[in-house]
Structure formats: structure tokens, C-alpha cells
Amino acid sequence: MTRSDSSDGPPPFESAFSSDDAEQQIYATILQTREPTAASSVAETVGCDPKTARKYLGWFAELGIVTRHEGHPATYERNDSYFEWRRINDLAAKHSVEELQRRVRELSEEIDAYESEYEASTPDEVDALRAADETADASIDDVYADLGEWATARRERRQYERARQQRAGSTEQVSR
């Protein structure tokens, strides 16, 4: 891109999502479908034919990306365990047992620090408003941010630990 005239300004931004086809839009929609939802409702969000939505949702259900609940009508939601499984496999493929172990340790230290700072064993035990009131230099935003980081660290640790077990298990089998 070259700019010849300073009054022109740069070209407009490209839209990140407008070139998605129906399948991509349904996939993107189901990623945020956290409660069982009918295909007709997904179709409405996407702006496609309910038949098209049912076709792709059925396909995603076969792949395990989506959980299908039988009923009239059948409902669909994102299958969190699929994404968890995919992430754990990815970690186990890309890192050594030692690397995974080190990351579990780092995350545990981070989690321990939150536990002692907030005197609680999980982030959902913390009353964010009260915690912000009690801490002189922390705003409610800081507390929200901390609780999200803490929940994320717990999730990450679980995934790294499962990947470590998976990796350690497969190494044992090979060496036997």
C-alpha cells in the first residue's frame, strides 16, 4: 500500500467475518452457543435456511464439536469436552513431559498466590465487590481481572496436567 496524498488516508478496514460461508458462520455461532439451542434459532442468528443449519449441526455433532440433545425439536450446544480433548492432544504433541511438568508447576505457583491473596480456594468463592472494598489499592476491575486470570490458570493447569499424564503414559508404553 502506498500513500500518494496525505489527505487520502488509508484504505478502509476489511471485514473479518463477512466472507464466512454458511458452514463457517454456523461453526462460529455454535462456539458461543452455551445452552441447548434449536437449529431454527441458530439459522435465525446466521440468516440461513433452517435446513442448512440442521445439516451442518448434524455434521458437527458427528465430529463431536457439537452436542446434540434429542427432542422436539432437537437442540444443539458447543461440546466443551471436544475442545478440551483437542487442546490436551495438541499440548501432548508439542511439549515434552518435562516442559509440561514445568508449566504445571508455574501455574500452581500462580494459583497458590491467588488463593492466599483472596483467602479462598476457588475464584467463585470470592465476593468481588467486598474484595475490592477491603483492598485499598485494588479497583473492582482489578478484582474481576484477577478472578478471570485465576480461573484461567486453573483451567490451564488441568489441561497441562492431563497432557503430561498422556505424554508420560505413551512414553512408558514405548519403552516397555
Added chain:
Amino acid sequence: MTPPTGDGATPAPIDRPVLELLRDRLETTRQVETTAITGDGHLELDVRLSDEYYPRRVQTASLAVRWYENDAFKIHYREARTSDDWECRWDRHRNPHNERDHYHPPPDASTPGEDASWPTDYREVLTLVLGEIEDRVQTLWDE
């Protein structure tokens, strides 16, 4: 470990699949230079905007996206400049007491921020944010 309750009320972890989809879509656009999901420290999607969109006095412009499984989010835009940085932030907090959408204005994206109302869909939120950044870019050239 407790599974996410889905009521949007309890603190939730970062939603990595959502970040991955945003990464895949954003990196194909002309205005984005690089994207990366960073794991060290804060888990977030870091988006570096293309220098070609900015006048020389802006050294780098970047966007850090955190999206949580309860659909809370925090999106931070920052221009590193020769003199001073310019930044702003859009966020949605969720907890049992309330739900708050905020825009934290420049120069320092400070709290408490202005009340606002964002769409639910993560793609619509990103589209809104990118639209505002595009307006900002135009302002930079008009200055």
C-alpha cells in the same frame, strides 16, 4: 474442578476456542499485521495492526483481546507513540451482583469508564471495536 455453570455469574476462564476463531479471521484482513495467542502471563489474543494504516508518529498499534467463557470480555487498544501512548478499552464484567458494559476512554483507558452496551455475539463486538479503531485511524490522518 467445577464445570462452567453457564449462568454467566461466576468467574470464568478465557475461552480459547473463541480466541482461536478470532485469530483465524482477523489475520486474513488487510489491517492486521500479525496475530498470536500468548500463553506467558495473561492468556490473550494479541493483534498487531498494520503500520501502513498509521502516520509515522504512531510506532505500533495493537489490540489485546480477552474473551471469557461467561462472555465477559476485555479488549485493549494501544498506540505506542514517540511522545505518549494512546489507549482505550472496552469491557464487560459479569458477576452475581451485576453486569456492566464499559468503555474506558483515552489517554490512559482509566477506570471507572463510561457505561455502554455491547452486543452479545463476539463477532459483533469485534466488528464494533474495529469500526471504532478505523474511525480513530481516520482522525489520526485528519489531525
